[in-house]
Amino acid sequence: MPNDWSSSGFDLHIDIGTAGGRRAGLELALREAVRSGRLKPGTPLPSTRGLAKELGLSRGTVSAAYDQLAEEGYLTVRPGSGARVAEVPASDPAPAIPATAPATPRHDLRPGLPDVSAFPVQAWLRACRRVLGSAPPRTFGAGDPQGQPQLRAAVADYLGRTRGVLTTPDRVVITSGFYQSLGVLSRVLTASGIGAVAMEDPGHNVYREVVQRAGLATPALTVDARGARVGSLAQDIGAVVVTPSHQYPTGVPLHPERRQALREWARATGGLVVEDDYDGEFRYDRQPVGALQGTAPDQVVYCGTVSKTLGPALRLAWMVLPRHLVGPVVRAKQETDMYTETIGQLVLAELIRTHAYERHIRSARLRYRRRRERLLEHLAAFPALTPHGVPAGLHTLVTLPPGGMTEQQLMAACADRGIAVRGLTELHHRPTPGTPGGLLIGFAASSEHGYPIALEALSSVLADAAR
Amino acid sequence: MPNDWSSSGFDLHIDIGTAGGRRAGLELALREAVRSGRLKPGTPLPSTRGLAKELGLSRGTVSAAYDQLAEEGYLTVRPGSGARVAEVPASDPAPAIPATAPATPRHDLRPGLPDVSAFPVQAWLRACRRVLGSAPPRTFGAGDPQGQPQLRAAVADYLGRTRGVLTTPDRVVITSGFYQSLGVLSRVLTASGIGAVAMEDPGHNVYREVVQRAGLATPALTVDARGARVGSLAQDIGAVVVTPSHQYPTGVPLHPERRQALREWARATGGLVVEDDYDGEFRYDRQPVGALQGTAPDQVVYCGTVSKTLGPALRLAWMVLPRHLVGPVVRAKQETDMYTETIGQLVLAELIRTHAYERHIRSARLRYRRRRERLLEHLAAFPALTPHGVPAGLHTLVTLPPGGMTEQQLMAACADRGIAVRGLTELHHRPTPGTPGGLLIGFAASSEHGYPIALEALSSVLADAAR
Numbered sequence: 054m055p056n057d058w059s060s061s062g063f064d065l066h067i068d069i070g071t072a073g074g075r076r077a078g079l080e081l082a083l084r085e086a087v088r089s090g091r092l093k094p095g096t097p098l099p100s101t102r103g104l105a106k107e108l109g110l111s112r113g114t115v116s117a118a119y120d121q122l123a124e125e126g127y128l129t130v131r132p133g134s135g136a137r138v139a140e141v142p143a144s145d146p147a148p149a150i151p152a153t154a155p156a157t158p159r160h161d162l163r164p165g166l167p168d169v170s171a172f173p174v175q176a177w178l179r180a181c182r183r184v185l186g187s188a189p190p191r192t193f194g195a196g197d198p199q200g201q202p203q204l205r206a207a208v209a210d211y212l213g214r215t216r217g218v219l220t221t222p223d224r225v226v227i228t229s230g231f232y233q234s235l236g237v238l239s240r241v242l243t244a245s246g247i248g249a250v251a252m253e254d255p256g257h258n259v260y261r262e263v264v265q266r267a268g269l270a271t272p273a274l275t276v277d278a279r280g281a282r283v284g285s286l287a288q289d290i291g292a293v294v295v296t297p298s299h300q301y302p303t304g305v306p307l308h309p310e311r312r313q314a315l316r317e318w319a320r321a322t323g324g325l326v327v328e329d330d331y332d333g334e335f336r337y338d339r340q341p342v343g344a345l346q347g348t349a350p351d352q353v354v355y356c357g358t359v360s361k362t363l364g365p366a367l368r369l370a371w372m373v374l375p376r377h378l379v380g381p382v383v384r385a386k387q388e389t390d391m392y393t394e395t396i397g398q399l400v401l402a403e404l405i406r407t408h409a410y411e412r413h414i415r416s417a418r419l420r421y422r423r424r425r426e427r428l429l430e431h432l433a434a435f436p437a438l439t440p441h442g443v444p445a446g447l448h449t450l451v452t453l454p455p456g457g458m459t460e461q462q463l464m465a466a467c468a469d470r471g472i473a474v475r476g477l478t479e480l481h482h483r484p485t486p487g488t489p490g491g492l493l494i495g496f497a498a499s500s501e502h503g504y505p506i507a508l509e510a511l512s513s514v515l516a517d518a519a520r
Numbered sequence: 521m522p523n524d525w526s527s528s529g530f531d532l533h534i535d536i537g538t539a540g541g542r543r544a545g546l547e548l549a550l551r552e553a554v555r556s557g558r559l560k561p562g563t564p565l566p567s568t569r570g571l572a573k574e575l576g577l578s579r580g581t582v583s584a585a586y587d588q589l590a591e592e593g594y595l596t597v598r599p600g601s602g603a604r605v606a607e608v609p610a611s612d613p614a615p616a617i618p619a620t621a622p623a624t625p626r627h628d629l630r631p632g633l634p635d636v637s638a639f640p641v642q643a644w645l646r647a648c649r650r651v652l653g654s655a656p657p658r659t660f661g662a663g664d665p666q667g668q669p670q671l672r673a674a675v676a677d678y679l680g681r682t683r684g685v686l687t688t689p690d691r692v693v694i695t696s697g698f699y700q701s702l703g704v705l706s707r708v709l710t711a712s713g714i715g716a717v718a719m720e721d722p723g724h725n726v727y728r729e730v731v732q733r734a735g736l737a738t739p740a741l742t743v744d745a746r747g748a749r750v751g752s753l754a755q756d757i758g759a760v761v762v763t764p765s766h767q768y769p770t771g772v773p774l775h776p777e778r779r780q781a782l783r784e785w786a787r788a789t790g791g792l793v794v795e796d797d798y799d800g801e802f803r804y805d806r807q808p809v810g811a812l813q814g815t816a817p818d819q820v821v822y823c824g825t826v827s828k829t830l831g832p833a834l835r836l837a838w839m840v841l842p843r844h845l846v847g848p849v850v851r852a853k854q855e856t857d858m859y860t861e862t863i864g865q866l867v868l869a870e871l872i873r874t875h876a877y878e879r880h881i882r883s884a885r886l887r888y889r890r891r892r893e894r895l896l897e898h899l900a901a902f903p904a905l906t907p908h909g910v911p912a913g914l915h916t917l918v919t920l921p922p923g924g925m926t927e928q929q930l931m932a933a934c935a936d937r938g939i940a941v942r943g944l945t946e947l948h949h950r951p952t953p954g955t956p957g958g959l960l961i962g963f964a965a966s967s968e969h970g971y972p973i974a975l976e977a978l979s980s981v982l983a984d985a986a987r
Binding site: 067086089090091092093107108157166169170172174177178181182185186188190191192193194195196210213214217218219221229230232233236263266340363364365366367368369388389390391392393394395396397498500 | 534553556557558559560574575624633636637639641644645648649652653655657658659660661662663677680681684685686688696697699700703730733807830831832833834835836855856857858859860861862863864967
C-alpha cells in the first residue's frame with residue numbers, strides 16, 4: 054500500500070503525475086497539498102526512507118524533493134526531527150464555520166428543553182460499557198428498521214408501567230426523534246389517501262410544517278380551558294394530532310369528557326388520533342393522567358421521546374402503533390434513513406431496564422417542581438400577567454394584558470438581556486392583531502445554578518415593562 | 521408525586537376511577553394492569569404504606585385491595601417480602617417480535633459490509649469516555665443540522681490527507697448514512713428544477729430507488745471496462761451519480777480520460793457530479809486513485825460513509841458540497857430529522873483526530889487484501905468464471921459463462937448451503953434474458969475465523985455447479 058505514511062501513522066493521498074519526471078511530480082503534489090490547506094501547517098511528513106519505499110521512488114529523489122520544497126518555503130526540514138509543513142498561507146483560507154446550531158443563550162428560559170447539565174453522563178458511560186462489552190459482532194452490522202428489539206421491549210414495558218400504554222414490543226417503532234416520527238407518519242397518512250390532519254391551535258408551528266410538507270392540510274383544532282375542542286372535528290378529517298396530558302402551549306390537560314369524545318370520534322369515523330406525549334413524565338401535583346392510547350390502542354398512535362427527559366442530542370423517540378400501521382410506518386422509516394443508529398438504542402434500553410432512566414426522571418421531576426413554584430412566585434409580583442395550565446411539563450404559558458407591552462416588545466426586551474423565552478403568537482395557526490400575546494417560559498432548560506439568575510433577569514425585564 | 525413507587529424504585533401509572541369507591545377503583549386498576557401484561561409476573565408492588573401515601577388513600581384501603589387481589593390470584597402476598605404480581609396469563613399475550621432486520625447468514629459473503637467482528641470496541645469506549653468526560657452541557661442539547669463542528673473539521677482534514685478532497689469544514693455536512701445523504705440531495709435537486717439524474721448501469725438498485733422517490737428519472741449510464749461511459753451523458757441531464765474509485769458492482773476505476781470528460785461535461789453543462797466514494801479507503805495494489813472532487817470541487821458532491829470502515833450500525837456519513845449547495849442541503853437534512861445524533865459524531869471525531877480511525881482502516885486493509893487473494897485462488901479452480909475489477913473494495917464481481925448454471929440457480933444453491941452472496945441481475949436497470957448473470961462475492965463481511973470456511977462452502981457449490 055504505497056499510500057501508507059508508516060512513520061507518521063496516517064494516510065496521505067498524493068498523485069504523482071508522470072509528465073516532467075517523478076521528482077517534479079512529487080514536488081508538485083506536495084506543493085499543491087500544502088497550498089490548498091490539505092496538509093496543515095506543522096504536520097510531520099514521513100521519513101524520506103519511508104516515503105521512498107511507499108511510492109517506489111529512490112530515497113534520493115524524495116530527499117531532493119523535500120529540500121526543494123524547503124527552499125521554496127513549503128516545508129521546514131530539521132536534522133533529527135524530519136520534515137514538517139511550514140506556515141504557508143493556504144490559497145483558499147478556511148472561512149469560519151457558520152454556526153447553524155443555535156447558540157446557548159445567557160439566560161435559558163426556552164420551553165421544551167430539559168436541564169442538559171444534569172445529563173447522566175456516568176450512567177450513560179457505564180451502560181455503554183456494559184452493552185458494548187458483551188455485544189455480539191452483528192450489533193455493528195445492519196440495524197433493525199423497526200428499532201432494536203431490546204429497546205422496543207424496554208419501551209413497551211416502561212410505557213405500560215408508567216403511562217398506561219397498552220402495547221407489545223412488535224407494535225413499537227423507534228425513530229430519530231418525534232420530528233422524524235411525525236414526518237414518517239405523515240407520509241404514511243398521505244399514501245393511505247388522507248388529505249387533512251387537524252392540529253391544535255395554538256400548537257407547535259414546527260410540527261404543523263412537518264405535516265404540511267407531506268402534502269397534508271392542517272385544519273385548526275381550537276383549544277380552550279378544557280384542552281382541544283374535539284367536538285368540532287369534522288367527519289372527513291383523517292387524523293388529528295393532540296397533546297392530551299399537557300396541551301402545548303397552554304398547559305391544560307384534555308378534559309375527561311373530551312377524551313371520551315375524541316375516542317368516540319375515532320371509533321365512529323375511523324379517524325386516527327396521534328397522541329404527542331411530549332412531556333407526560335412531568336406532573337407535579339398528582340399522578341399524571343394516563344395516556345389516551347391505553348383506552349383506545351387501535352385508534353391511537355402514541356408518540357414519546359427522550360428529548361425532554363435526557364436531551365434532544367440523542368435523537369431517540371418511539372411510536373406505539375395500531376397493528377395495521379406497523380408495516381407501513383416501518384417501511385416509511387426505512388425509506389428515510391434505513392434505521393436509527395444502534396449503539397444509542399442499546400444504551401437507552403439498558404438505562405430503562407436497570408431503572409436508571411426512571412431515577413433520572415424522578416430526580417429531574419423534583420427539581421422542576423421546585424423551579425415551577427419559584428417561577429410562579431416571581432410572576433405573582435405581576436398580577437396583570439396570567440399563568441396558564443396545570444403543574445406539569447417544562448414550561449408555563451403567561452398571557453399578556455391588553456394595553457401593556459406587546460409580546461414583540463417583551464421578547465425584544467428579553468433578547469436585549471440575553472434571556473431566551475418563546476412567543477405565543479407564532480404558535481397560532483393564523484395570528485390576528487386581536488390575538489392576545491404571551492410568553493412561554495421554560496423552567497427546565499437552565500442549569501440549577503443558572504435558573505435563579507435567569508428568573509431575576511426575567512423579573513427585572515417584567516418590572517421595567519410594568520412601569 | 522403520587523405516582524412514585526418509592527419502595528420499588530420505579531413509576532407505575534394507575535388510574536383510580538371514582539365510581540364505585542376508591543378501594544374498588546384501585547382493585548380494578550391493578551387487576552387491569554396485571555391482566556393486560558402491563559405489570560409483569562413477579563414485579564414487586566410498593567408497600568401498602570408507600571402506595572397509600574402516594575395515592576392519598578388510607579393504608580387499610582390499600583391493604584384490603586392487595587388482599588382482595590391476592591384472593592383473586594393476581595398477587596402473591598408474603599409477610600415480610602411484600603406483594604408481587606402473580607403468574608397470571610395476560611389476556612393478550614405478546615406475539616414474538618417479527619425480525620425485520622435481516623438475520624446474519626451462516627456464511628457471510630455479502631458485498632458492501634466490513635468485518636464488524638473487528639469493530640474497535642475498546643477504542644470506541646475510550647473515545648466515548650474522553651469525549652463525554654469533558655463535554656459541556658450543551659452537547660446534550662440541540663445539535664447542529666450541518667453536523668458537529670468537531671466532526672466536520674476532522675472529516676475535512678482526513679479527506680484532504682487521504683482522499684485528495686479539497687474542502688473546508690463549512691462545506692461538510694454530516695448525515696445518518698449515505699442512504700440519507702442521497703435522499704436529502706435528491707430532494708434538493710428536485711426542488712432546484714432538475715428532472716433526471718443519470719445512474720450507472722449496472723449500479724446499486726437501492727440507491728436508484730432513493731433518487732426515484734424524490735421524483736427524479738434515473739436514465740442509465742452504461743459501464744464498460746473503463747468505468748461509466750460518461751461520453752454518452754446528455755446535455756440536459758442535471759446530475760449524475762458515479763463511483764469513480766471502484767465502480768459498483770464491476771470494480772473498475774473510472775479511466776483518467778473518462779474522469780477528464782466527466783469534469784468537462786460538468787463544466788460545460790453546469791451538471792452536478794455526485795461521487796459515491798463508498799469504499800475508496802480500500803485499494804490493495806497501489807495508492808488509491810484520488811477523489812474526483814479534488815480536481816473539480818465546484819462541480820462535485822463527494823459522499824463518504826463509515827458503513828464500510830466501522831460498520832453501518834453507526835449511521836454516520838458525510839457530504840462535501842460545492843458552496844452554493846450547502847444551505848439547501850442543510851435545510852433539507854434539517855427537514856428530515858433536525859440533525860444527526862451528537863454523541864456518535866463526537867466519538868468519531870475523536871477517533872479520526874487521534875488517528876485510531878486510520879489505524880483501524882489500515883489493519884482492515886491488510887486483512888481484506890489477503891482475503892481477496894484467497895478468493896481469487898479459490899476462483900482460479902473455475903476458469904469458466906470471470907472475476908472483474910482491480911484489487912480494491914470489499915467485493916469481487918464474477919460473471920457466469922453462458923450455458924452453465926444460471927445466476928438464479930447458483931444463488932439458490934448458495935442459499936441452500938447458508939451462503940449469502942448477491943446477484944448481479946437486479947443491479948441492471950433493465951435486465952433482459954441476454955444479460956449475463958453474475959455473483960458479487962463480498963470478502964470482508966465474514967469474521968477472520970469464518971472466512972475460510974465460507975470460501976470452502978462457496979467452492980463446493982461452484983464445484984457442484986461446474987459438474
